[in-house]
Amino acid sequence: MxxxxxxxxxxxxxxxxxxxxxxxxxxxxxxxxxxxxxxxxxxxxxxxxxxxxxxxxxxxxxxxxxxxxxxxxxxxxxxxxxxxxxxxxxxxxxxxxxxxxxxxxxxxxxxxxxxxCDSVALRVAGSKLATLEHLDRHGIATPLRFMGAGQASRWVVKPDDGAGGLHTRVHGTLEQAKADLRQRLRQQQAATLEPWVEGQALSLSLLCGAAGAELLSINAQHIAVGADDGALHFRGVRQGAVALDDPRAPALRRLAQDAAQALPGLRGCVGLDLVWHAQRGPVLIEINPRLTTAFAGLSQRLGxxxxxxxxxxxxxxxxxxxx
Incomplete structure (x- = not known):
């Protein structure tokens, strides 16, 4: 070569x-x-x-x-x-x-x-709302499944194209969340509102190619919500926190493959953010169509x-x- x-x-x-x-x-x-x-x-x-x-x-x-x-x-x-x-x-x-x-x-x-990733994958993944709507059309569980009355006890408002949890707020009522969203839209900020999914915050590190997605690592995300203002704070990620032979791993592998089939332009190193819901299993929150911090040190860990x-x-x- x-x-x-x-x-x-x-x-x-x-x-x-x-x-x-x-x-x-x-x-x-x-x-x-x-x-x-x-x-x-x-x-x-x-x-x-x-x-x-x-x-x-x-x-x-x-x-x-x-x-x-x-x-x-x-x-x-x-x-x-x-x-x-x-x-x-x-x-x-x-x-x-x-x-x-x-x-x-x-x-x-x-x-x-x-x-x-190709241009289509970047366009879809570049919008939080477009991602959820796209995945939902392909039968993948997202926060949109929690939109019904009484299904969510908290609501989250965040930049539609944001990263890392910046400017994300969690609200105790839908009315508060709608008011937050209206204020952002008045300020011409691209923002979206969705149900807050209760459960363990995880991320998946994937290697994507024409054949689909290989699950490399299941990581725990450390997220805190401010008691006073509901501000979301990303405190880091623990790589490999869930073993690849964990009972949840088969469902997470299926999720990775489903996401790759729904968005076939995903290529290279890709990250998925999700919540493991106690009753419903994995709920996909967003797709990171690029290398993420969870990849640092992963090559060494996997050899x-x-x-x-x-x-x-x-x-x-x-x-x-x-x-």
Whole structure:
């Protein structure tokens, strides 16, 4: 196989973090670096890859085939990615779906170089409401199943294209939730309202390809709800918290396959967020059509180079030229 030039760009550590309004910059940057380094560690040293990785922080990994690259002074993330894409065969971009950023990056890179989900999967997964409606049409349990009277005791309002639980509020009554939603819509914020599903918050780490989805890890999500304001706080993820031979694992494998069939453009490393409901089993909350923080350290735990495995799916010309 000829040597491939591969560019890894994680948005936060690659220059996209320009200052936030919630004081979460340091934590977000740490998460970004963890995802970037997980990718780079898997790809570094591969004999048929010439690797470039974006950074504005310290260079954390060294390898003979690895070059760290930085944006020019005043260069925007979009211009930086465009410039690097032109010099590489494949581009693996990790970025939030917020405001269509990940989908925009795919357009800039072009389908021939893109490592990740296709445009349809990004469009659907980029909207919380569109995701739930799409999954519901395919018979997959979502919070929409709890819309009936008396089925939900709490309600959640969140950005329709948000990530990481930012600006998410849990309300004790539907009236409070509707008032929150109306206020956001008046402020021209894209937001959605859905029933809060009681149960254990989990996430699934998947490796998706043309044959479907492989369940790699079942993770526990640590989520707290503010007692005073109902604000949702994401406190991290415990990788592999539920064993793959747990009694719940067969249902979670079916859920992963059902999601991949419902959205066949899912490719590479993908995450699913769900709640395990005591009576109804897995309820799918959202799809993360990209690498997530739960992948950091997963290759080492499984004894596999997951990024290399995922990348192999994009060396096929048919897949690389997909719309």
């Amino acid at each position: 000829p040597t491939q030039r591969v560019f890894v760009y994680e948005y936060l550590s690659g220059g996209g973090l320009t200052g936030g309004e919630d004081g979460d910059d340091e934590e977000l940057l740490e998460q970004g670096i963890a995802m970037r380094d997980a990718l780079v560690a898997d790809l570094a040293g591969a004999p048929d890859i010439r690797l470039s990785a974006a950074t504005t922080t310290a260079e954390s990994v060294r390898a003979p085939n690895l070059q760290w690259v930085r944006p020019r002074e005043g260069e925007s993330p979009h211009d930086f990615v465009c410039r690097q894409a032109a010099a590489h065969d494949l581009c693996w971009v990790v970025a939030p779906e917020t405001a269509g950023l990940l989908a925009c990056m795919r357009k800039l890179v072009g389908s021939r170089r893109w490592v990740g 596999r180079r997951l990024a290399l495995e995922a990348l192999a799916g994009f060396t096929d010309a048919e897949m690389r030229y997909a719309a």
